[in-house]
Amino acid sequence: MIYDHFCAGTNKLEIKKTLDYLKNMGFKGVILIYSREIPAMPVEELHELEPLTQDEDIDIWRDGNVKTLDMVEPGDYVGIKFTGAGPRVAQALAQGRDPPQQLIDAMSTICERAAAQGSRLWIDAEQQVFQPTIDRWTVDLMRRYNTNDEALVSLTLQAYLKSARSTLGKLLHQAHDEGWTLGIKLVRGAYIGSETRSLIHSTKLQTDECYNSIATSLLTKSFPDLPKHDFPSVELFLAGHNSDSIRKAYALHQSLLRKGNIPPPPPIKFGQLLGMADDISCELLAMGDDHNTTDADNKADTSAPPMVYKCMNWGSISDGGSASKLEKQATSEEHDKLYGLFGED
Structure with a gap:
């Protein structure tokens, strides 16, 4: 089954075996995602839902994400998908409303648990009907939890x-003005089949240029109206299967470290889906091996080996739409050629 190729397992024992295997290979960590998603509903039907005093879907979603945290270790990530909390949360997202208090409480539980154990969270992107509100909710979380120059939460x-x-410009200015750390997971985008096409770059080349220029701007701390010496604190995670983008970003990061740039570039992390772009992941791991060998001979080397992660879902197909989505996307030749899945080609 295609889903098994991308999945860490269906229970804690299976998942621990997968995670131990990856870390023994040299991966810095993992990003584990609870696979529960709500069944797809037309936006019009979302608008017709009546509010609930207590939403069982949010409780199930909270417990699933807390269980996911139980399976990871310090330094690992848990991926959070807001629409997995149920149709009424999706309704609030589509309507641009504030999150229900029950969801705020659930996210407080998840964030505090992650902070206590030294894990981190990233909030997944979704369709544009939801995305502006997802960004706003995520900024609220970063404002609250991304203190002391660390990003517990990434957008x-x-x-x-x-x-x-x-x-990005708006986010950088917010982080600068309010004094919190901006966590950015940069991807190319995975919803081309369901988005308003006019919102997306016309060509893959334009998308590549946008991705690479954003990575360069963040690594070099160069952005309009933001001086280098007063650039906001940023943590950058490059999620992608495009080898050219990964090599360029890693080479630039190493060059800036060796030159002793002041201020230094932010830390950089790389991630690919389990079962996809394994050649890129292994190439990055090999760079780390080469770096460690060089370090033994050159104590003055101030560069750093790449921090490489593997991203994976856990759960069964019956847990929700994520599995079915992976099946569909992994078998969609047209989609893979255009962008691929999760930091697309």
């Missing part, structure tokens, strides 16, 4: 959107 930025750079 997903999709480079295939024409608005990506302007969105």
